[in-house]
Amino acid sequence: MNDAQIEQVRRFNRTVTERVGVLRDHYLGLDRPIGEARLLWEVGAEGRDVRGLRERLSLDSGYVSRLLRSLEADGMVTVEPQPEDRRVRTVRLTEAGRAERARLDERSHGLAGSLLEPLNSAQRERLVAAMAEVDRLLTAATVTVDAVDPGHPDAEHCLRSCYEEFQERFDSGFDSTRSLLPDPGELRPPRGLFLVARLHGEPVGCGGLKLPADAPAEIKRMWVAPRARGLGLGRRFLAELEARALEHGRDLLRLDTNKTLTAAIGLYHSCGYEEIPAFNDEPYAHHWFEKRIAGAAPRPE
Amino acid sequence: MNDAQIEQVRRFNRTVTERVGVLRDHYLGLDRPIGEARLLWEVGAEGRDVRGLRERLSLDSGYVSRLLRSLEADGMVTVEPQPEDRRVRTVRLTEAGRAERARLDERSHGLAGSLLEPLNSAQRERLVAAMAEVDRLLTAATVTVDAVDPGHPDAEHCLRSCYEEFQERFDSGFDSTRSLLPDPGELRPPRGLFLVARLHGEPVGCGGLKLPADAPAEIKRMWVAPRARGLGLGRRFLAELEARALEHGRDLLRLDTNKTLTAAIGLYHSCGYEEIPAFNDEPYAHHWFEKRIAGAAPRPE
DNA sequence: GGTTTCCTCTGACTATTGTCAGAGAATGAA
DNA sequence: TTCATTCTCTGACAATAGTCAGAGGAAACC
Numbered sequence: 001m002n003d004a005q006i007e008q009v010r011r012f013n014r015t016v017t018e019r020v021g022v023l024r025d026h027y028l029g030l031d032r033p034i035g036e037a038r039l040l041w042e043v044g045a046e047g048r049d050v051r052g053l054r055e056r057l058s059l060d061s062g063y064v065s066r067l068l069r070s071l072e073a074d075g076m077v078t079v080e081p082q083p084e085d086r087r088v089r090t091v092r093l094t095e096a097g098r099a100e101r102a103r104l105d106e107r108s109h110g111l112a113g114s115l116l117e118p119l120n121s122a123q124r125e126r127l128v129a130a131m132a133e134v135d136r137l138l139t140a141a142t143v144t145v146d147a148v149d150p151g152h153p154d155a156e157h158c159l160r161s162c163y164e165e166f167q168e169r170f171d172s173g174f175d176s177t178r179s180l181l182p183d184p185g186e187l188r189p190p191r192g193l194f195l196v197a198r199l200h201g202e203p204v205g206c207g208g209l210k211l212p213a214d215a216p217a218e219i220k221r222m223w224v225a226p227r228a229r230g231l232g233l234g235r236r237f238l239a240e241l242e243a244r245a246l247e248h249g250r251d252l253l254r255l256d257t258n259k260t261l262t263a264a265i266g267l268y269h270s271c272g273y274e275e276i277p278a279f280n281d282e283p284y285a286h287h288w289f290e291k292r293i294a295g296a297a298p299r300p301e
Numbered sequence: 302m303n304d305a306q307i308e309q310v311r312r313f314n315r316t317v318t319e320r321v322g323v324l325r326d327h328y329l330g331l332d333r334p335i336g337e338a339r340l341l342w343e344v345g346a347e348g349r350d351v352r353g354l355r356e357r358l359s360l361d362s363g364y365v366s367r368l369l370r371s372l373e374a375d376g377m378v379t380v381e382p383q384p385e386d387r388r389v390r391t392v393r394l395t396e397a398g399r400a401e402r403a404r405l406d407e408r409s410h411g412l413a414g415s416l417l418e419p420l421n422s423a424q425r426e427r428l429v430a431a432m433a434e435v436d437r438l439l440t441a442a443t444v445t446v447d448a449v450d451p452g453h454p455d456a457e458h459c460l461r462s463c464y465e466e467f468q469e470r471f472d473s474g475f476d477s478t479r480s481l482l483p484d485p486g487e488l489r490p491p492r493g494l495f496l497v498a499r500l501h502g503e504p505v506g507c508g509g510l511k512l513p514a515d516a517p518a519e520i521k522r523m524w525v526a527p528r529a530r531g532l533g534l535g536r537r538f539l540a541e542l543e544a545r546a547l548e549h550g551r552d553l554l555r556l557d558t559n560k561t562l563t564a565a566i567g568l569y570h571s572c573g574y575e576e577i578p579a580f581n582d583e584p585y586a587h588h589w590f591e592k593r594i595a596g597a598a599p600r601p602e
Numbered sequence: 603g604g605t606t607t608c609c610t611c612t613g614a615c616t617a618t619t620g621t622c623a624g625a626g627a628a629t630g631a632a
Numbered sequence: 633t634t635c636a637t638t639c640t641c642t643g644a645c646a647a648t649a650g651t652c653a654g655a656g657g658a659a660a661c662c
Contacts, residue, residue, distance in 0.1 A: 001414060001417050001418070001422075001425060005417060005425060005426075005429045006410055006413045006414055006417070007413075008429050008432055008433050008436070009413035009414075009416055009417065009429065009432060010409060010410070010413045011432075011433075011436050012432035012433070012435060012436045013321055013325075013409075013412070013413065015435075015436045015439050015440055016317055016321070016435065016436070016439065017318075017321060017322075017325075019439050019442075019443065020314055020317070020318060021318075024314075024318075033647080033648060033649085034648090034649095035648075035649065035650095050609080050610065051608095051609070051610090059649095059650080060649095060650060060651060060652085061609080061610065061611080062610090062611075062612075062613090062650085062651075062652080062653095063649075063650055063651080064610090065610065065611050065612080066611090066612090066650095068611095069611090069612095079610095081658090085608095085609090085658080085659070086609095086657080086658055086659080087608060087609045087610075087657075087658045087659065088608090088609065088610085088658095089609080089610065089611095108311060108314075109307055109311070111314070112307045112308075112310035112311045112314065113302060113307055113310075115310055115439065115442065116302050116306060116307070116310060116442075117302070117442075118441075118442040118443075119438065119441065119442055120533075120536075120537075120540075121302075123438055123441065123533060124302060124306060125306075126434060126438060127434070127435065127438040127439070128306045128309050128310065130431045130432075130434035130435045130438070131309055131310060131312075131313035131431075131435055132309050132312075132313070133427060133428070133430075133431035134313060134316075134317065134428065134431045134432055134435055135309070135312050135313045135316045135317070137420065137424055137427060137428040137431070138316050138317065138320050138416065138428070139316055140419075140420065140424065141320075141416065141417075141418075141419040141420055142320065142419075232421075232424060235421075236421075239421075334617080334618060334619085335618090335619095336618075336619065336620095351639080351640065352638095352639070352640090360619095360620085361619095361620065361621060361622085362639080362640065362641080363620085363621075363622080363623095363640090363641075363642080363643095364619070364620060364621080365640090366640065366641050366642080367620095367641090367642090368619095369641095370641090370642095380640095382628090386628075386629070386638095386639090387627080387628055387629085388627070388628045388629065388638060388639045388640070389628095389638090389639065389640085390639080390640065390641095
């Protein structure tokens with residue numbers, strides 16, 4: 001990362017916070033303090049627990065409580081205990097609250113429009129494309145990847161989603177008990193490891209590594225949630241798994257995959273994996289790959 | 302402008318304000334309220350008038366005064382009357398103030414770095430490029446273009462800069478009194494008009510239109526400040542001048558230009574101007590163009 | 603049943619971010 | 633000189649944003 005890049009990021013920050021900030025104040029800050037407006041927004045059409053609101057906006061519990069009293073007094077929300085657990089209280093929008101939220105939404109829409117408005121259509125397209133790219137990459141930068149136990153709820157959520165997707169996509173359907181890895185417990189140290197990617201705390205992808213004593217390390221159960229695709233997460237998993245394999249003294253990685261997973265196959269090729277003859281008899285595999293990793297720097301950059 | 306575009310802009314706003322906002326609070330908000338920090342920053346190394354600070358940050362005069370007293374009490378700045386006009390007071394950083402500002406600068410540098418830090422180098426390059434594009438286009442969107450009297454200080458500033466640039470670039474140098482438009486007063490209504498572009502109130506470009514009674518309208522003295530290039534301002538001036546010419550019932554536009562102004566020549570070509578034989582004997586011209594504008598929509602989009 | 607933990611709320615405080623009216627000094631115009 | 637204007641400052645006031653300690657009800661654990 002060089003100084004010219006840093007300078008550009010700083011210029012970007014200045015321009016964006018100034019322009020977006022000014023317009024946001026202009027559009028949203030009219031009749032309601034920002035704190036209340038954000039809260040109203042976060043409650044959403046469905047309603048939400050007080051706790052959830054606090055976490056989402058990372059505010060003090062007393063403060064949230066006071067904001068809620070104020071919104072309640074204005075007739076925007078109702079707050080009621082949950083039937084299952086009467087300690088937890090659920091916030092719901094009233095009719096008036098929904099109307100107010102719709103107005104906020106409209107204004108926010110107007111704000112976005114006013115950013116585009118002065119530009120001609122070619123410029124608009126370029127701006128929107130560049131914004132999508134910034135959005136994607138900043139989001140990618142907030143994704144964390146950590147090793148967890150395969151029994152962890154987040155891990156199980158990912159595995160379940162992964163199996164569901166296999167079931168849908170594979171010509172033959174998918175039954176994990178018939179695959180060569182019936183029990184993800186095999187991905188628990190010391191026999192392997194399991195990584196989970198999270199975005200804002202929500203699990204959005206996983207990747208496992210088998211470390212058999214008498215055979216090369218093997219990548220298993222790599223999956224990225226649809227909403228997190230396009231962030232380079234697949235590539236990041238591969239890099240991370242390669243690094244971990246290296247740390248365990250391995251210099252060769254293998255994996256198998258189904259012919260319907262074309263994006264994954266492309267990824268493996270572009271990350272230096274080479275197709276080899278079948279090294280196992282996984283019933284769901286059509287392609288087998290390997291990559292020699294010894295000596296390479298453990299992480300990009 | 303369509304809804305998908307608006308949606309993308311809103312997603313962008315959310316991601317960016319969240320990510321940049323969190324980090325800014327984390328980096329800058331440590332020991333000094335943001336108001337003071339911004340003020341300290343805006344004073345800059347050179348010092349600045351109280352009035353200028355107020356305008357730049359658009360704050361109440363009483364509030365600025367109070368912030369300054371606070372910074373003064375901390376030994377960060379000194380405030381002294383200007384010698385020429387003792388009503389106006391100038392703020393300057395003390396030694397300690399400069400040190401503090403340097404710390405802010407360092408933190409802001411760190412903030413920018415931390416946005417890039419989690420990405421690999423290919424992603425960094427893409428992010429920085431996209432940020433530059435967003436920055437450029439948002440800046441372009443804040444540029445205003447207005448008709449002013451050619452005697453207005455902003456207009457004169459632009460004309461002077463324009464002549465200086467001609468002087469530097471033309472093989473023969475440039476002397477405005479020898480050109481076919483010795484007096485920009487000819488660009489005053491009703492004989493013509495003069496547009497000035499401004500960015501944050503600073504003049505950054507100009508374009509004139511001659512409207513002779515017995516000849517086609519003619520574009521003169523088009524110029525864009527170096528720091529405002531790449532924003533599509535030239536194209537915007539042409540569109541604006543064409544629209545104004547149309548409003549005056551003209552259907553043909555002409556212009557001449559010097560061979561050293563290659564970017565301008567490219568612009569004319571790409572905007573539909575066609576090269577024609579010399580229609581005047583401007584001593585500094587090598588190329589002559591015209592464009593028929595009748596019937597076209599007055600403005601892009 | 604008793605204890606602990608969780609969740610929300612209230613009261614008491616503080617700091618920040620302003621807004622407004624007018625005072626007082628300096629300047630420019632008539 | 634007088635008068636209006638410009639510029640900054642002070643005092644009074646208010647809203648917003650946030651922190652902290654602890655009360656009290658509900659659920660979970662032993």
